[in-house]
Amino acid sequence: MxxxxxxxxxxxxxxxxxxxxxxxxxxxxxxxxxxxxxxxxxxxxxxxxxxxxxxxxxxxxxxxxxxxxxxxxxxxxxxxxxxxxxxxxxxxxxxxxxxxxxxxxxxxxxxxxxxxxxxxxxAVISNADAGHMAEKLHISYDTFGFYVEGHPKLRPVETNTSGVFLAGACQGPKDIPASVGQGSAAASKVQALFSKDMLESDPAVAKVNINACVGCLKCVGTCPFQAIKEKELRDGRIVADVIETVCAGCGVCTSTCPCGAIQLQHFTDNQILAEVNAICLK
Ligand code: SF4
Ligand code: SF4
Ligand code: SF4
Structure with missing residues (x-):
């Protein structure tokens, strides 16, 4: 009609x-x-x-x-x-x-x-509120407001925040069979997470050297995953403290710290400089 x-x-x-x-x-x-x-x-x-x-x-x-x-x-x-x-x-x-x-x-x-x-x-367009939601979940989105997967071929339902998965048209225009397929894949990923007694996390997380930390808390504000909190030591000093299970190892905090007190394990400034020196000497 x-x-x-x-x-x-x-x-x-x-x-x-x-x-x-x-x-x-x-x-x-x-x-x-x-x-x-x-x-x-x-x-x-x-x-x-x-x-x-x-x-x-x-x-x-x-x-x-x-x-x-x-x-x-x-x-x-x-x-x-x-x-x-x-x-x-x-x-x-x-x-x-x-x-x-x-x-x-x-x-x-x-x-x-x-x-x-x-x-x-x-045209299919993203939800007007998609960016706001992405910022809440700490996941990336493209210029059109569609959420970005971890890798287009190898991590198509994962995001860059562990535990947050994508399914359906929030990632881009998608028909019903593709959305159902992606939804099933995301559900399997969640099931796999809960099927383990213990969660494995990446060892490359940030660590604070409490002797060098001056407690400015600049790193707390810059961490995109809210993985750093303040901690009071026995002597009353305030320092930064990393929640290792939340840290995604992005390294943003390490470049923010004015004292070099927070470093990414296995990728400290000294280790990276040593690698650069070794490459330059070849
Ligand atoms: S699917 Fe692509 S090519 Fe077909 S009508 Fe929609 S925008 Fe145009
Ligand atoms: S930015 Fe550096 S000095 Fe400041 S609280 Fe964080 S770790 Fe400590
Ligand atoms: S490495 Fe990234 S996620 Fe981890 S504490 Fe630093 S800024 Fe946060």
Whole structure:
């Protein structure tokens, strides 16, 4: 039904990539699954309104999943959906219809379709609050607000904060099968964590030399993982203290300390300088 008046639309135009893959509006990425839901909606339209005709304006069809390409072909061959390769330049009203004007780049001609209903395959964007949540969890996010995985190939569901895993469209535009697969992978990772009696942590964590620490607590404010707290010694002195199970070994605190009192175990300043010297001598 047409949302404006509940009329049954006989001519439906779908516009793919509406707002995606367009650097000029700050969304250069592909929204990943709209090619498929456009094909699905076009098939459903024909199923429910047999005398309807659907058109799809597209840049290129991205259907890399299992059976996806066949599904898109079915929309064209079995359901008669007309795919027009080209971008829409203008949509304007004419009576109770909308005229969709675009270019057919395969035929090199201009095309106009008078539609009863125009459906935009709009861009997938991240949640407006995604950055705020990422900062709370101390995980990274990209310029579009999607969370960043530990490694695209080797750590696809992990983040740079241990114990925080990713699943679904928070990481980027993703369809249902991919989200379910990633969710299952993240759940397995959590299960593996809880299946052990003891948690193993990376030995490369920060350590404070309490004799050198002057208690300025600059490191406390800079630690992105809130792994440093203040501690009062028996003599009343305040020093920094690292919570080893929380420390991610990022090394930010070591470059902040004005006294060199906090060092990353196995990567102390002296050890790194010794390595540099050894390399330079070769
Ligand atoms: S999935 Fe298809 S319609 Fe969606 S942005 Fe990518 S190419 Fe365009
Ligand atoms: S920055 Fe250095 S001196 Fe200051 S509290 Fe931290 S470890 Fe101590
Ligand atoms: S190494 Fe990184 S995570 Fe560990 S205490 Fe220092 S700043 Fe925090």
């Amino acid at each position: 047409r949302p404006s008046d509940n009329a049954e639309p006989k001519t439906v135009v779908f516009v793919a990539c509406a707002g995606s893959r367009d650097k000029s509006i700050g969304i250069p990425y592909c929204s990943n699954f709209c090619c498929m839901y456009i094909a699905k909606q076009a098939i459903l339209t024909k199923d429910h309104i047999p005398d309807s005709q659907s058109y799809v304006f597209y840049m290129d069809i991205r259907s890399p999943g299992k059976g996806y390409d066949e599904f898109t072909r079915r929309a064209q061959e079995e359901y008669g959906v007309k795919y027009i390769r080209g971008r829409v330049s203008r949509i304007y009203p004419k009576g109770n219809k909308m005229v969709v004007r675009g270019a057919d780049t395969l035929l090199g001609t201009q095309v106009e379709v008078e539609a009863d209903l125009v459906v935009l395959g709009t």
